[in-house]
Amino acid sequence: MSFFIRRFGQAIVVLVGIVTLIFFVLRLIPGDPVSVIAPTATAEAKAQIRAQLGLDQTLWHQYVTFLHNVVSGDFGQSYFFQGRAIDLVSKALPYTAALAGCALLIALVIAIPAGVASAVHEDSVVDRVILGICLIFQSSANFWVALLLISVVAIRAGLPTVGYVGPISLVLPSLALSLSLIAVLTQVVRISLIGALHSDMAVAMKARGLPPRRIVLIHCLRLSCVPLMTVIGAQLGYLLGGAVIIEYIFNYPGMGLLTLNSVLRRDYPLLQIIVLVTSLIFLVINLIIDMSYGLVDGRLSAANREGGSSIFLRLARLAGRGRTRREAKSGL
């Protein structure tokens, strides 16, 4: 338990660091938000607005006020839009979550069978074709794919390309977002499965007369769960970054679009909140993944990891412990 509390503490530190960084970066560079909000106002009016928004205080004072507000739950008003910043965020968040979730689902549904097929037929035509497709997916810019989807599919299949009219609006954007993810996840499954298939365990199970389907799908695949989870955690950043562009193209009302707009309009409070919320979500999800390792693979439960060493070190050690037959074969 203390292990997770420690992790959480570390996460908070990072979170504070991020928000502080954004706060100062935004304010130290040239660019006056007041001019963006009210470009035609007189100098007096501008000064008034500035005072209202607290922008006439010293930077340090602003920071302290900001921290104070955050702690007491007041995240400020958006400069540009009417309404509290937090409301805007909470409205947009579910859309992006749905988009990311959909993309992840599509990716898993395709990547797992593809990875299995690839690994089982290692070095065959099937394997090379799948790897080739992965390469193409990984090398395509997701906004280009989105544009192609719009021009080729949407018009013919009548799928919506703008805004949100219902769950069907998710189809094209999540498809575009999922491509890169499919490529990465397929390769993760493939590599871990190949390792498992060549391991002592697989030979011993074959020697016990277990049906091959069982060996591959139940035992070996289970060992892929941990690397998959790790990689998914690492890809969250990609998902959100990609969402920004995809949402821009499809005019999809999610966090990505909100972020883009708030940056362009120098809407500091909104931007701060977005960064805070985004980082918080990342950290929470990664923490959840961390905790779930123990469920999937008993060796990685919290009790075993008290040593505090990083999950990657542990995984590497585990991988090294089981001598694969390839290594043993070097003494053929």
Next chain:
Amino acid sequence: MASDLTTADADELAGALRERRPRKIRLRPSLVIGACLVLASLLLAVLGPMIAPDAASRVNFSAILRPPLIGWHVAGTDQLGRDVLMRIATGLRVSFAISLSSVTLALVVGLSVGLISGYFGGIIDLVLMRLTDIQMALPFIVLAVAILSVTQPGYFSLTVVLSLAAWPTYARVVRGIVQVDRNADYVQAALAIGASHTRVIVRYLLRDLFGSMLVLSILDVAAVIIYEATLTFIGMGVPPGTPSLGSIMAEGKNYIATAWWITAMAGLAMLITIAGLNLVAIALRSSLKEANTR
């Protein structure tokens, strides 16, 4: 006395302690294919504008929106009658130039940070790694857009921002390798007979890092090309006026239903380039791993 030994002696001793493995890099078919793709792209980028210097900007209202393979225009023409292939060639030039410079910058910064962090450890390590943590926690596009929105538009700021994408990865990888190597026997021996820290770093550690850094930089060039195109696409990258892959696709976006080739061809060119780079990097990585575990 340790000081009596010359640096040449130190080198020799360290070399003797260190296992010298001959490095034979196997030529794989994927390496060759990838290299060909990249070469094709480079040739287009370099030779294209040399052969037809104004094709990219020559406006021809009598030949607007021509589909590919009609007349001379292999990839068709855009809404102003300009040859799409030549515009792509120019765009590729820009992409290569920007990505190469930003990767170089990222490499220098990341390498230094990683070396210092891994070698000296302690509080420096802690602080620097926290810094990378913070940056890696943010999705790059968001960070890039945020910074670019407030800086002077231009190549310099774009290059600097793009280099932010990669430096944490370099720093972390370098740090990892350095931490392991620092405790290796041959390094300890060299230090024990008086080699200075800088010498150790430069002569021994850098050699081990070379392979991984090469692979990472190639992957990085690919990633930066995509990032640059993305940023330009939403208007935050290369300033308007110079064709860039991203801007071509942005212009083509308006004609996507009818003149699909503008966007499609630009993206295809990018796809070929990136795929080639990725292939080379993957092939190199496998060959290097093989050579090292021989």
Next chain:
Amino acid sequence: MNAQPPVAEPLLKVTDLTVEFPIRSRATVRAVDRVSFELAAGTTLGVVGESGSGKSVLIRSIMRILDYPGRISAGSVVFRGEDLLAKSEREMRAIRGREIAMIFQNPAGSLSPVATITSQFLEAIRAHEHVSRSTALARARAALNAVGIEAPDSVLNKRPFEISSGLIQRIMIGLALVTGPALLLADEPTTSLDLIVQEQIMTTLRRVQSEFGTAIIFISHDMGVVSEISERIMVMYGGRTVEQGNLQEVLRTRRHPYTDGLIRSVPSSVVRPGMRLYAIPGQPPDLARLGKGCSFASRCGRVHEICRKEDPALSSITPERAAACHFPIEEKESVLN
């Protein structure tokens, strides 16, 4: 007149088994070269040899779980009257884990690290028979008892990483025996264990011999360990059989120089100051470059010209005893101790 009891058909009869591996330069390596032996039911054959002698490949070929590039290119493996090499994969699956079982050098590596012992036992049993869960569990408990685990329930609910390696090795033996196989193939089961645990395993195996009457093929590079438990012994070198016979006879009267070297290399318990440990000079052969002649020629202290030119065939000295040498050692007493 003494009537001899009729000689029963051997449980396993391997004839001229040859296994090849292709290597990059289009040549092939013969990991197992024309090996022949018989194994009577309930007896134990020890197979001794250095790494690379082909012993592991041999037993994996018997069970046909050889990894892809290797192929069985010649010979026959007759088990209970049927040639295993002629069977389909499906038929082999029915035999593996049921009539022929195998235990490995790396015990924890033979089990799924994340599944409970119970589930792995149930899986092994149910792969071959439809029995109820309670029946299968009872059998699992009985098997664990048989290998000396007094309180089977204490390990059944654990996962392999929570159990010590000695215990895991015994669990593996139990897992192999739970379906009642007639033949147990043991691939260096004690090599990665410390001496105390090694002794436990050997005791367990002796129990298997006496209580279950299972035939065993025991492979090791350790002549000492093999001698503890085998009735007959086969010495392999470079993929070939160089000597074969009853254990006591081979230990006493070594015919092949390699066997002689192996036995002399076993450290004795009598240590005199200045005494050097005997080691066979030279390196094991590179199987890719075996030329004509005896594969042991370069390391043999008794080598003659003909040894380098002609490959000595395995020739019978007595019906039960064979050696592959042009100049087998004459009968002489052991020089040990």
